[in-house]
Amino acid sequence: MEKLLEVKNLEVSFQTYGGEVKAVRGVSFDLHKGETLAIVGESGSGKSVTSQTIMKLIPMPPGKIKGGQILFNGEDIVKKTDKQMEKIRGKEISMIFQDPMTSLNPTMKIGRQIMEVLTKHQNMSTSTAKERAVELLRLVGIPMPEKRVIQYPHEFSGGMRQRAMIAIALAANPKLLIADEPTTALDVTIQAQILELMKDLQSKMDTSIIFITHDLGVVANVADRVAVMYAGQIVEMGTVDEVFYDPRHPYTWGLLASMPSLDNDDKSELAAIPGTPPDLIHPPKGDAFAARNQYAMAIDFEEEPPMFQISETHFAKTWLLHPDAPKVEPPEAVKRRMRKLASTFEKPVLVQEGKS
Amino acid sequence: MAKYITKRLLYLLFSLYLIITATFFLMRLAPGNPFTGEKQLPPEIQASLNEHYGLNKPWYVQYGDYLVKIAHWDFGPSFKYNSRTVNDLINDGFPVSLFLGVEAILIALALGTLLGIIAALKHNKWQDYGAMIIAVLGISVPSFIMATVLQYFLAIKWHIFPVARWDSFMHTILPALALASTPMAFIARLTRSSMLEVLANDYIRTAKSKGLGQTAITIKHTIRNALLPVVSYMGPLSAGIVTGSFVIEKIFGIPGLGSHFVMSISNRDYTVIMGVTVFYSIILLSAILLVDIAYGFIDPRIKLTSGKKGE
Ligand SMILES: Nc1ncnc2c1ncn2[C@@H]1O[C@H](COP(=O)(O)OP(=O)(O)OP(=O)(O)O)[C@@H](O)[C@H]1O
Ligand SMILES: [Mg+2]
Numbered sequence: 189m190e191k192l193l194e195v196k197n198l199e200v201s202f203q204t205y206g207g208e209v210k211a212v213r214g215v216s217f218d219l220h221k222g223e224t225l226a227i228v229g230e231s232g233s234g235k236s237v238t239s240q241t242i243m244k245l246i247p248m249p250p251g252k253i254k255g256g257q258i259l260f261n262g263e264d265i266v267k268k269t270d271k272q273m274e275k276i277r278g279k280e281i282s283m284i285f286q287d288p289m290t291s292l293n294p295t296m297k298i299g300r301q302i303m304e305v306l307t308k309h310q311n312m313s314t315s316t317a318k319e320r321a322v323e324l325l326r327l328v329g330i331p332m333p334e335k336r337v338i339q340y341p342h343e344f345s346g347g348m349r350q351r352a353m354i355a356i357a358l359a360a361n362p363k364l365l366i367a368d369e370p371t372t373a374l375d376v377t378i379q380a381q382i383l384e385l386m387k388d389l390q391s392k393m394d395t396s397i398i399f400i401t402h403d404l405g406v407v408a409n410v411a412d413r414v415a416v417m418y419a420g421q422i423v424e425m426g427t428v429d430e431v432f433y434d435p436r437h438p439y440t441w442g443l444l445a446s447m448p449s450l451d452n453d454d455k456s457e458l459a460a461i462p463g464t465p466p467d468l469i470h471p472p473k474g475d476a477f478a479a480r481n482q483y484a485m486a487i488d489f490e491e492e493p494p495m496f497q498i499s500e501t502h503f504a505k506t507w508l509l510h511p512d513a514p515k516v517e518p519p520e521a522v523k524r525r526m527r528k529l530a531s532t533f534e535k536p537v538l539v540q541e542g543k544s
Numbered sequence: 545m546a547k548y549i550t551k552r553l554l555y556l557l558f559s560l561y562l563i564i565t566a567t568f569f570l571m572r573l574a575p576g577n578p579f580t581g582e583k584q585l586p587p588e589i590q591a592s593l594n595e596h597y598g599l600n601k602p603w604y605v606q607y608g609d610y611l612v613k614i615a616h617w618d619f620g621p622s623f624k625y626n627s628r629t630v631n632d633l634i635n636d637g638f639p640v641s642l643f644l645g646v647e648a649i650l651i652a653l654a655l656g657t658l659l660g661i662i663a664a665l666k667h668n669k670w671q672d673y674g675a676m677i678i679a680v681l682g683i684s685v686p687s688f689i690m691a692t693v694l695q696y697f698l699a700i701k702w703h704i705f706p707v708a709r710w711d712s713f714m715h716t717i718l719p720a721l722a723l724a725s726t727p728m729a730f731i732a733r734l735t736r737s738s739m740l741e742v743l744a745n746d747y748i749r750t751a752k753s754k755g756l757g758q759t760a761i762t763i764k765h766t767i768r769n770a771l772l773p774v775v776s777y778m779g780p781l782s783a784g785i786v787t788g789s790f791v792i793e794k795i796f797g798i799p800g801l802g803s804h805f806v807m808s809i810s811n812r813d814y815t816v817i818m819g820v821t822v823f824y825s826i827i828l829l830s831a832i833l834l835v836d837i838a839y840g841f842i843d844p845r846i847k848l849t850s851g852k853k854g855e
Binding site for chain 1: 753754756768772842
């Protein structure tokens with residue numbers, strides 16, 4: 189498969205009065221054409237900053253890309269100017285945001301908000317763009333689109349607005365769609381509909397998707413691969429099966445154990461991970477998760493763990509995978525789900541620095 | 545829509561009625577009458593003057609007469625200028641005041657929004673600080689001082705504009721600037737804070753994520769929404785311009801309604817005071833109504849209905 193996006197060692201910081209917030213601390217991942225990658229993690233783990241940096245949407249200043257590369261179709265986005273980015277945003281890469289109530293301009297008709305993309309990137313005349321806007325609304329499942337194009341956002345329900353957002357995002361047939369918690373602000377039945385719509389459109393248009401969520405429950409339905417983020421780093425990454433049935437990082441265990449599921453009716457085990465994420469102005473020495481990790485070893489407080497490779501596609505950043513580490517048992521809720529996967533290497537392999 | 549406007553018009557009439565009544569009785573309560581202060585009048589003349597102006601009738605008859613007359617757009621005779629009616633004064637003075645007021649409003653709006661927009665787009669840069677220093681000066685320096693400063697530099701020292709009087713367009717610029725300075729500063733601050741608020745909105749990020757350039761985002765998405773609060777400030781703005789014009793007209797010797805008003809107060813010219821007050825109230829209340837209606841057209845979220853949803 190061809191690589192659409194390669195993020196290498198990305199570091200992003202925000203200059204604040206309290207000091208430099210190191211929001212993203214060396215993130216690497218790649219994305220193939222037509223693939224969906226889910227990024228999961230607690231609030232503040234850097235999911236939005238990572239994804240907005242791909243479009244250079246973070247406010248700069250205070251934000252700054254301190255290092256790394258973002259190769260999109262082989263070209264480094266980090267080096268591009270704002271003018272060059274205008275040709276990429278909305279056309280090559282587009283984004284759906286969390287809150288459909290605030291992401292649309294309240295005083296502009298829905299149709300015009302879609303048409304803006306078409307006239308900018310597709311060189312359409314106003315009248316063709318108007319027709320295309322109606323088509324797009326129909327495509328995202330909005331009934332009576334001829335009537336809806338001339339309405340304002342406040343005349344739409346939350347779910348309808350998110351559909352309109354999707355229409356805007358897909359208007360110029362982007363190669364990459366970033367969806368930053370697109371269903372978090374919606375109620376459950378609408379959530380399911382929006383997810384269904386996104387999957388449906390993806391298969392029609394062959395877009396790659398980065399799907400950000402803190403709800404592991406939806407991940408299994410939408411994603412091919414999962415990246416788990418903690419304190420500005422990816423701590424585990426693998427296919428959906430690998431992360432759900434053979435997780436290796438204690439933080440992933442914590443996330444999975446706190447995930448409500450049908451086969452888990454024993455409430456006592458549904459435990460949130462204790463403690464809070466570390467201060468990103470002064471990230472702790474060693475493993476950022478150590479303080480909340482019941483399996484933490486002495487080395488976790490001293491030295492940052494390297495990335496270990498468990499299979500061709502599965503990576504985890506924890507000392508527990510070191511050959512000298514004691515063998516530990518994951519929590520009961522996770523263990524019950526564990527399976528032996530065929531692709532797993534015999535032994536975890538240390539990933540060499542500068543390559544992943 | 546029609547229902548909403550009818551309702552607002554009824555409110556307007558009611559407010560007017562209250563204003564007329566209040567001014568009527570406040571005038572009664574004020575000590576002295578129009579004829580005190582001048583040389584002692586013989587009682588017969590005093591009596592016949594009272595007779596002529598209807599001052600000898602019981603208060604409720606006077607009050608009733610006054611309401612009826614105003615309903616016919618008749619503000620009565622002036623007590624001081626023989627042979628001139630209040631209507632004459634309004635007809636003479638108001639066009640001048642209106643011209644001055646509109647010019648000042650246009651200056652305040654144009655410069656104020658411009659300063660505010662620049663300040664917000666260059667947030668925390670020198671342009672921002674510069675614009676805000678101008679705004680603070682404009683707010684803290686009263687218009688009559690601004691007027692004198694403008695006269696001194698632009699007229700007396702540098703001879704760019706005439707010092708006073710009302711003969712040509714050049715004569716209108718200094719008083720309009722002096723009158724506009726405070727509201728302009730208010731508008732600049734209002735625009736700036738409202739722009740900053742809008743710029744922090746999610747939909748601005750959405751606009752950026754579509755690939756729109758800075759200019760398109762500013763013009764299509766930011767300014768329009770940022771100017772909504774400025775539109776609602778137009779009501780108080782016109783009130784400020786009207787009251788400000790009393791002093792400014794006096795300073796520049798402009799024959800507008802404001803200078804008649806100030807004069808009539810020191811003359812205790814009851815009918816002029818009342819007439820002009822009522823007239824200004826009508827202007828201001830209509831201005832506020834117009835602003836509200838305009839707002840309903842500009843902001844699609846506001847429906848001009850009388851409270852009930854979905855009309
Ligand atoms: N403009 C900014 N200025 C300063 N710090 C920022 C800014 N934007 C983000 N951050 C910081 O970057 C870190 C990562 O934030 P981010 O929004 O990426 O988290 P997230 O994983 O998307 O969380 P959530 O699930 O709540 O959306 C946080 O500590 C946040 O405080
Ligand atoms: Mg986020």
